[in-house]
Structures are given as structure tokens and as C-alpha cells.
Amino acid sequence: MKKLVLAYSGGLDTSYCAKYLSQVEGFEVHAVSVNTGGFEKEEIASIGEKAVQLGATSYTSIDAVQTFYNKVVKYLIYGNVLKNNTYPLSVSAERIVQAIEIVNYAKKVGAQYIAHGSTGAGNDQVRFDMIFQTLAPEIEIITPIRDYKLSRQTEIDFLKENGVDLPWEKAKYSINKGLWGTSVGGEETLTSHAGLPSEAYPSQLTKNDPSDVKLTFEKGELIAVNGKKDSHVNNIEALEKLASAYAIGRDIHVGDTIIGIKGRVGFEAAAPLVIIKAHHLLEKHTLTKWQQHHKEQLGNWYGMLLHEGQYLDEVMRNIEVFLEDTQRNVNGDVFVTLHPYRFTLNGISSAHDLMSSSFASYGETNEGWTAEDAKGFIKITSNQGKIYNHVNS
Structure with a gap:
């Protein structure tokens, strides 16, 4: 049989791919999901069971949360990257790491084909295909949803006709959660005038009294929250828990897609926004004027190229070296106060504070x-x- 690795999420599109490619096209389908944050063990187990029921020969879940941080997130922090001064690149950043992990797995198991469930109308098709083509040009890419322009109802009808009668009712809001934020899509984001209602966001306001938080950075990385040292990933998750209780980090991003059309997406990114703004404040105190000037430009370019799927271009490694080198003296504490729906940056304490000068x-x-x-x-x-x-x- 023809061995194929399917980038599998458990949603309708990839479920259709698993069934269609195994049953109709006769592929030996190996379903793979990549966890870049937001998946619980029970959810991963459920996704795996469904994949096998749909006809997959095997299912593999790859834990790439730490890889995601090491390869991408820390550079987004170094560069204070906010697309269009708004969006912390939550989903686009994840897709790059997911694509790399999937193509590496395909090469490892000797697959001749890779499939994904992207449509022809979005950014993800570009990101996946560019990574796959660059790292494994010998592997053929299969995309049934895009190639056959399938509607959601067509996919549901096919699955039902082939004995898969799961509840596929489209949720009012689509949620994509990861380490670096959660995207939120709904009918309001399909137009230019409507905002998302509060209930569309996964985290709701549960705290009203302001609280102070101390964030400790070492060489630009968050090493402690309120004096408690932990791994960088755990610190992000701990801050997310604190800040999301205040419903911080909600917004709607309006951007230019890779394929040339404009789009809107809601997002919730409490920890990313607090970290980026706190880190930026610490840099204002510890970096020179020209370091900040050039960092702002290169950080913006890094975010743009990442969003456009150009992660594997060597210029990205060049920019990463520059960004990391600028962080040598970005050490110290940043004092933040959390309020309902907002936060304030109160100040910093650092041995490298250039305001603490006798000049x-x-x-x-x-x-x-x-x-x-x-x-x-x-x-x-x-x-x-x-x-x-x-x-x-």
C-alpha cells in the first residue's frame, strides 16, 4: 500500500481526509497530530481513537510544546513581535513547527505522501506546502479539500454514507488554542463592522480586584513569575492562568493573508501580550537607542516572514542571531498590575538600567x-x- 502521513487534528476536514484517503484512494494512512500547547492527555487519546476508527493504520501524537518555544516563541519575545501592532502570531507560529514535525515524521517512517486538510482560501495551505516542499521535495502532497473544493456538507454526507455518523454541527465559534494564544473565529469576523461578544472568548472574567505581578527576565527570557522560578513554558502557562482570569488579551486582528486577501480573526492572548509589553519596557531601560531602533525593524521583519511561511529561509537564522545577541543585558524585574480587561506596566528594576546613570x-x-x-x-x-x-x- 502507498504510505501516507496525514496532518490530523480530529476536526471535520482531517476526518474526511482520513476516511477518503484510506477507503477510496487506498492509502496506508498514518495520522499525526502535533501538540504546540492546549491539548490535554484525554483529548489526545480521544483524537487517536477517532483516527483509527476512520481508517488510519496508526495514530501518533508529537509533543512539540518545548520545541515550539525554543524554535519560535522566544524569538517572538526577543523581537516584541505583534503583527500589525496587534496580533502575537498565535496560530501562524504554531503551523510552522507543526509542519516541520510532520514532514520529519514522514521521512522517518518512509512515507511517499503527506496530506493535510487545508482549503484553498487560507494561509495554512501555503505554510504547510512550503515546509513540505523545502524539507522533502521527493514526497508528494495530497490535499483533497483544496483540490476538490469540498463544502462542509459534502464532507459530512460522505462520512455518513460510509458509516461515520459523528456530531459534526459547526460550533458557533471556532477555537484554536496553543501556548502562544488562542484564535477565535465566528460570523462576526467574516465582516468588517462587528465585534466578538464576550462569550465567544474561552476565558471569562472571574477576578475584579487588581493584583500585582512581578515578572523576572534573564537574557530576555521569562525565568520567574512572582519570584517562583520554573521552565519558560511553565512560566508562560502560569502567567496565562493569572491574566486570563481578568479577561486580558482580547482583540481582533485585521491582516493581509499570504494569498492577497484581507481577513479578520479574534484572539485571546493574555500571557503573550503581558510578556511582550513587559519585555519591551525592560528593553527601553537596558538597550541603547540604536539597538532598539534596529531591533524594531528586524523584529517586524521576523514576524512578517514567519507569518508568510518563510521560516526556513536562512535570513531567519541571521535575524535570530541578531535578536539573541541583543538580549545579553535584558535582565531584571518588571512590575505589572492586572485589572479587568487590561494591565498596567508600573516600572522595572535592573542592574543594567541605563537610567541609573551618574551622567x-x-x-x-x-x-x-x-x-x-x-x-x-x-x-x-x-x-x-x-x-x-x-x-x-
Whole structure:
């Protein structure tokens, strides 16, 4: 039989693929799901049972949460990456790691084919196909949903006709949860004017009294929450639990898709937004003006290229080296207060704080230069403007 690895989530599209490819096309289907955060053990077990019932020869769940952090998330933090100044790239970042893990698994088991359930109207088809083609050009990519332009009802009818009568009613809101945030889609995100109602978000407001949180960073990475040291992944999850109780991190992102159309997606990302903003504040105190200037540009490019599926381009490794090198002195505590639906950054404490300088206090005193030094500096700095105005007046 023709060995095929299917990127499997357990949803309608990939369930259709599992049944159709095994029963109609005669593939030996090996279903694989990649956990980049948000999956419980019971859920993974249920997904695996369903895959085998649908005709898969085997099911494998790959735990890639730590890999996701190491390969992608820490660089999104270093770069303070928010797509269109809004979105922490929750889903697009996950897809890259999932695609890499799936193609590596396919090569490991000697599969001649890889399949996924993406449609022809979204970003994921680009991300999956580009990773697959780059890492394994010899493996053929199979995409029934995209190729046959299948509707949801057509998929349901096929499954029912072949003895699979599971509840496929489309939920009012589609939820995709991961380590770096949760995407939320619904009828409101299909238009330009409507906001998502509160009940659409998975986390609801359960705390009203403000609470203070201390975030400790070492070389740009979150190493402790409220003085408790733990792994980077566990710290993100701990902060998510604290901040999501205040319904922090809700928003709607409007962006340009890889295929050229605009789209809207709701998201909930309490920990990512708090971490990025806290990290950025610490950098303002510990980095030079030009470090911050160039970091802002390269961080933006890193996020753009990641979103566009260009993760494997060597320029990404170049940018990662730059971003990591800038973090040597990004050490210290950031003091945050959590409120319902928002948070405030109160200040920082760091041995590398460039405000703690004996040279001067902004707007008040200076010890490192004289009044004559200042006047001479200002005169020379204004030369270019004076020359331009003299020539063109």
C-alpha cells in the first residue's frame, strides 16, 4: 500500500481526509497530530481513537510544546513581535513547527505522501506546502479539500454514507488554542463592522480586584513569575492562568493573508501580550537607542516572514542571531498590575538600567558635560538644517 502521513487534528476536514484517503484512494494512512500547547492527555487519546476508527493504520501524537518555544516563541519575545501592532502570531507560529514535525515524521517512517486538510482560501495551505516542499521535495502532497473544493456538507454526507455518523454541527465559534494564544473565529469576523461578544472568548472574567505581578527576565527570557522560578513554558502557562482570569488579551486582528486577501480573526492572548509589553519596557531601560531602533525593524521583519511561511529561509537564522545577541543585558524585574480587561506596566528594576546613570537626570541635572559643550553640540547638530534653508530659501 502507498504510505501516507496525514496532518490530523480530529476536526471535520482531517476526518474526511482520513476516511477518503484510506477507503477510496487506498492509502496506508498514518495520522499525526502535533501538540504546540492546549491539548490535554484525554483529548489526545480521544483524537487517536477517532483516527483509527476512520481508517488510519496508526495514530501518533508529537509533543512539540518545548520545541515550539525554543524554535519560535522566544524569538517572538526577543523581537516584541505583534503583527500589525496587534496580533502575537498565535496560530501562524504554531503551523510552522507543526509542519516541520510532520514532514520529519514522514521521512522517518518512509512515507511517499503527506496530506493535510487545508482549503484553498487560507494561509495554512501555503505554510504547510512550503515546509513540505523545502524539507522533502521527493514526497508528494495530497490535499483533497483544496483540490476538490469540498463544502462542509459534502464532507459530512460522505462520512455518513460510509458509516461515520459523528456530531459534526459547526460550533458557533471556532477555537484554536496553543501556548502562544488562542484564535477565535465566528460570523462576526467574516465582516468588517462587528465585534466578538464576550462569550465567544474561552476565558471569562472571574477576578475584579487588581493584583500585582512581578515578572523576572534573564537574557530576555521569562525565568520567574512572582519570584517562583520554573521552565519558560511553565512560566508562560502560569502567567496565562493569572491574566486570563481578568479577561486580558482580547482583540481582533485585521491582516493581509499570504494569498492577497484581507481577513479578520479574534484572539485571546493574555500571557503573550503581558510578556511582550513587559519585555519591551525592560528593553527601553537596558538597550541603547540604536539597538532598539534596529531591533524594531528586524523584529517586524521576523514576524512578517514567519507569518508568510518563510521560516526556513536562512535570513531567519541571521535575524535570530541578531535578536539573541541583543538580549545579553535584558535582565531584571518588571512590575505589572492586572485589572479587568487590561494591565498596567508600573516600572522595572535592573542592574543594567541605563537610567541609573551618574551622567545626568533627564530634564534636570547633568554631570558629564558643560553648558558650552551642550551649546556647541546643538550648533553642529543644526548645521544640516541651516545649510538646506540657506540654499533653498
